[in-house]
Structure formats: structure tokens, C-alpha cells
Amino acid sequence: MGFLDFFFEQSRIQGNELQECLDCYEAENKVTAFQTKEADLFNDALVKYGNSITENPLAASEACKAAKRLSQAATEILRRHKEIRNVPVAASRMHYAWYVTFLAYATWVSAAAKGIEATAEGMKPNTMYLQQLVREHEKYWRRAQDEEKKFLKCLKVSAEDVAKIVTRAIEDTANDDWEPKMADEDSSCAKGLGASAEGLSQIALIKDSEWSVIDGQPCRVSDFSPLGSFIDAGGEVVSADRTTPYAFITMECKKLGKNIRGYISHKMDFQHLWAAFKERTVKEDEEVIILWTKTHYKGAAKFTSAFMPRLWVMVCPKGAFELMTDSDYKPELTGLARWNAMKPIIDWKPEVME
Numbered sequence: 001m002g003f004l005d006f007f008f009e010q011s012r013i014q015g016n017e018l019q020e021c022l023d024c025y026e027a028e029n030k031v032t033a034f035q036t037k038e039a040d041l042f043n044d045a046l047v048k049y050g051n052s053i054t055e056n057p058l059a060a061s062e063a064c065k066a067a068k069r070l071s072q073a074a075t076e077i078l079r080r081h082k083e084i085r086n087v088p089v090a091a092s093r094m095h096y097a098w099y100v101t102f103l104a105y106a107t108w109v110s111a112a113a114k115g116i117e118a119t120a121e122g123m124k125p126n127t128m129y130l131q132q133l134v135r136e137h138e139k140y141w142r143r144a145q146d147e148e149k150k151f152l153k154c155l156k157v158s159a160e161d162v163a164k165i166v167t168r169a170i171e172d173t174a175n176d177d178w179e180p181k182m183a184d185e186d187s188s189c190a191k192g193l194g195a196s197a198e199g200l201s202q203i204a205l206i207k208d209s210e211w212s213v214i215d216g217q218p219c220r221v222s223d224f225s226p227l228g229s230f231i232d233a234g235g236e237v238v239s240a241d242r243t244t245p246y247a248f249i250t251m252e253c254k255k256l257g258k259n260i261r262g263y264i265s266h267k268m269d270f271q272h273l274w275a276a277f278k279e280r281t282v283k284e285d286e287e288v289i290i291l292w293t294k295t296h297y298k299g300a301a302k303f304t305s306a307f308m309p310r311l312w313v314m315v316c317p318k319g320a321f322e323l324m325t326d327s328d329y330k331p332e333l334t335g336l337a338r339w340n341a342m343k344p345i346i347d348w349k350p351e352v353m354e
Contacts, residue, residue: 017088021155022165024091027084028098028148029169031077035105037173038073042066053120060120067113072180074106082250082261092228093244094151097144103204104140108133205262206245211292211310214253219260220321221288223250224277231274237267246270251290254325262292268309272348276313286345289314289321293353301352308352314344 045066052059081102087095111133115125152162205211229239229246239246245263247270252258264270276288291312294305301308320342322329333341 017090018155020086020088021091021151022157024084024087024095025151025155026165026169028081028091028095029166030173031081031084031098031102033170033173034073034080034176034178035077035102037176038070038077042070053116054122063116064120067116069180070109071113073178074102074109076178076180077102078106082259087225089228089230090154091151092226094144094147096227096244096248097140097147099204100206101137101140101144104133104137108137203256203260205260206265208294208306208310211262212294214255215293215295216291217253217255218289218291218321218324219251219253219262221249221251221273221290224273224288225249226270226274229270231271231278237270239267247273249273249290252321264311266309266311268350269311269313272309272311272313272350275348276315276346280315280346282315285318286315287318287320289316289324289344296354297352298354309350312347312349312353314347316342316344 045062049056049059049063049066053063054060078099081099084095108130111126111130115127115130118125205214224247226247227244229237229244232238237246245265246267247264249262249264251260251262253260264273276282282288291314292310293312294308294310297305297308319330323333323338323342330338330341
């Protein structure tokens with residue numbers, strides 16, 4: 001039994017903690033209500049114009065416009081979900097489950113929008129791939145529903161109170177005046193599909209195959225968010241369960257851009273990030289840099305890399321990331337002076353790494 005399972009069975013949440021959980025639940029419902037609202041608008045347009053896309057230019061234009069809106073709405077969903085801060089321990093599994101669901105939804109919506117574009121241009125979309133993405137989204141949606149049920153059981157609030165929260169979220173969303181950034185009416189159907197909100201990335205690194213695109217490259221971490229896991233007074237890691245990552249970090253990488261979310265699944269990586277952000281803390285004139293790797297190991301560790309920690313965590317002077325990744329940044333700093341301006345103040349490097 002995981003920590004949160006035990007927590008659910010043994011503890012009744014009360015007072016401020018209960019209110020924090022209810023606030024988090026309402027915030028989650030506002031995101032799902034927004035998703036439903038935008039999906040309904042898209043479905044209405046598809047019913048009206050979908051059968052005439054290949055025959056009627058006006059129908060093709062309207063269907064593409066609806067697809068553009070849905071694609072941007074999916075990005076907005078991720079942005080709004082990321083803005084839910086200070087998630088209580090009891091809500092962390094549900095929060096993570098919904099985030100993965102929304103990420104799968106955004107992937108499917110982007111592909112569906114491109115499929116509508118292809119249809120409008122007389123081409124055949126990849127229906128097998130789209131069906132696969134639908135199945136993936138449905139799988140994650142069911143998991144999120146299960147986690148939400150567990151969460152509500154933990155809160156022990158009445159069905160009437162839950163209904164009030166859901167209704168309030170739907171009513172607030174009904175008055176939401178969000179509008180997508182649409183391309184000019186005369187522009188091609190393709191323009192605008194998959195457009196992202198300014199400053200937002202849809203990229204989430206969960207599996208090694210996803211992290212590996214930045215193997216050995218420095219990334220700047222702006223936020224460290226445990227997902228129900230923590231380090232107790234004895235220095236032991238207490239995890240939410242065996243399947244939820246220990247935490248996620250928000251980071252910037254030269255190759256992938258800003259606001260990348262990376263999930264932490266190795267205990268030692270979690271310990272080192274906890275040490276940097278929670279125990280030592282990061283000062284205003286400092287920043288945290290990480291290097292992720294699955295290849296730079298010593299000796300026998302190379303043959304058991306699947307079980308090895310992945311992160312070298314460093315606290316460096318502010319501006320170190322630019323010095324590491326941009327040779328044109330402060331060109332007057334060279335040699336030893338440049339190294340001194342970016343070298344770690346303190347770092348946590350697994351012994352198995354080179």
C-alpha cells in the first residue's frame with residue numbers, strides 16, 4: 001500500500017487543508033469544463049460542415065476554423081492546468097493524472113486538426129493513427145476519473161457539495177470570454193493549426209526516450225513540484241505510490257525551449273532536487289542547472305544504466321545557463337573568468353556518472 005493509499009484510508013482532512021483540497025478540485029473542474037465547452041463548439045461545427053468539406057469551400061473553411069480553435073484551446077487547457085499551484089498532497093495523484101490526460105488530448109487534437117486540413121485539401125488522413133491517439137486519451141481519461149473518485153472519497157464531502165463545486169465551475173466557464181488567435185480569413189487552412197499560447201510549451205518529458213533528446217545538455221530549472229512525495233525527518237523518501245513520479249520540474253532547454261515539464265522517477269534524482277530546492281534553497285542571485293544523461297556512466301554502471309539516476313543537479317550563479325549555452329553571451333568573459341562565472345556553487349552528482 002502506497003503512502004497516499006494509507007493516507008486516504010486513515011486520515012480525515014479538515015480545516016485549512018480541506019479547503020485547499022476543495023479549491024484545487026474546483027480549479028481542476030474549471031479546466032475540464034473549459035475543455036467540454038470548446039469540444040462542444042467543435043462538434044457542433046463538425047456536424048454542420050463535416051460532410052461537405054470536400055465539396056463545399058465554405059464548409060472546408062468553417063471546419064478548418066473550428067479545428068484551429070480546438071487546437072489552440074487544447075494548448076490553453078494545458079496552460080490553465082499548469083497554473084494550478086500549491087497542489088495539496090492528497091490531490092497530487094489526481095492532478096498528475098489529469099495533466100497526462102490533457103497532454104494526450106492535446107496530441108490527439110493536433111493530429112485531428114491536421115486530418116481535417118488534409119481532408120479539405122483532398123487528401124486522406126491517417127485514420128489508424130488518429131484512432132490510436134483516441135484510445136490513448138480514453139485510457140488516461142479513465143485513470144484520471146479513478147484518481148478523482150479516490151480523491152473525493154478521501155475528502156468525505158457530500159455529493160451535494162461536490163455537485164455545487166462542479167456547477168460553479170461550469171457556470172464560471174460559461175462566462176469565460178477566451179478567444180483563439182485566428183489567422184486571417186483568406187489564409188490557408190493549415191495556418192493556425194497547433195498554434196501555442198505565447199510562452200507555453202506542450203512538451204512533457206516522462207519516459208527516457210523523451211528525455212534523451214537533451215542528453216548531456218544543460219537545462220535551467222525554475223520550479224520543483226513534488227507529487228505527493230517528500231523526505232521525512234529521517235532522510236527517507238516517502239513516495240505517493242509505485243506508479244506516480246516523485247515530482248516534476250519546470251525547465252528551459254536550448255533545444256526544446258521554455259516551460260518544459262520534466263517528470264522525476266528516480267529516487268536519488270528526487271533527493272538531489274529536494275536538497276537543492278527544499279533544504280538548501282535557491283537564492284535570488286542563483287539558479288539551478290541540471291544535466292540529464294543515460295549515457296555518461298562509469299565502468300559497470302554503463303551496463304545497468306536502466307536503473308541508474310539520471311540527473312546531475314547544480315546550483316550556479318544566475319546567468320550560468322546563458323554562459324553555458326550561448327557563446328555570444330558576455331563575450332568579454334573568456335577562459336578561467338568565464339568558468340568562474342558559471343561553475344557550480346554546490347552540486348549533487350551521482351557517483352556512477354563520469
